[in-house]
Amino acid sequence: MIVTVKVEGLRDLEAALDDLSKSAGKGALRRALRTAAQPMADLAQSLAPRGDTQTLAPSIAVSTKLSKRQAGLHRRMFRNERAAVEMFVGAGPLPSAHTQEFGTQHHRAQPFMRPAWDQDHRAMLDRLGKEMRAEIDKAIQRAQRKAARLAR
Numbered sequence: 001m002i003v004t005v006k007v008e009g010l011r012d013l014e015a016a017l018d019d020l021s022k023s024a025g026k027g028a029l030r031r032a033l034r035t036a037a038q039p040m041a042d043l044a045q046s047l048a049p050r051g052d053t054q055t056l057a058p059s060i061a062v063s064t065k066l067s068k069r070q071a072g073l074h075r076r077m078f079r080n081e082r083a084a085v086e087m088f089v090g091a092g093p094l095p096s097a098h099t100q101e102f103g104t105q106h107h108r109a110q111p112f113m114r115p116a117w118d119q120d121h122r123a124m125l126d127r128l129g130k131e132m133r134a135e136i137d138k139a140i141q142r143a144q145r146k147a148a149r150l151a152r
Contacts, residue, residue: 002077005121010129016136020143026085028139030064032131033087037062040124041089044116048091049100056100059092060112067093089113 017025041062048057064087066074090113091097103109 005125010132013129013132013136016140020136020139024139024143025136028135029085029132030087032128032135033085034062035135036124036128036131037087037089039127040116040120043120044089044112047112047115049110049112055094056091056097056112059094059097060090061092062087062089064088069093 017028020028041060045057045060048060050057066088070088070093099107100110101113102111
């Protein structure tokens with residue numbers, strides 16, 4: 001399932017990003033995304049079913065990386081789109097993660113990611129706006145200090 005979220009009111013942050021180098025802007029966005037998404041990952045960990053192996057909950061994380069299989073599927077889905085920064089929240093490359101979430105013919109679903117999204121997505125978007133502002137401001141201050149240092 002693909003969920004599209006539209007966030008409005010971030011034009012001033014985009015203008016502030018233009019004042020930064022591409023790498024500084026990406027770094028600021030990556031840090032903001034990681035910080036804003038971590039509470040959702042924590043919530044998903046708390047909702048994850050606990051089995052004999054206890055491997056699902058600890059594998060849930062916020063990352064820029066996908067498993068080889070996930071990366072292939074992602075490339076196919078977003079072939080023509082080149083996002084500046086992407087961050088993923090979910091279980092690690094466990095073969096059983098999606099069957100826990102969606103169930104199988106023989107086992108009932110035990111969702112953990114969708115309930116975490118449903119409970120936290122609005123708060124996560126609010127956190128993201130605040131974190132982006134803070135990280136962009138820090139990056140601008142670092143760039144200004146560096147320019148002042150180089151000017152001396």
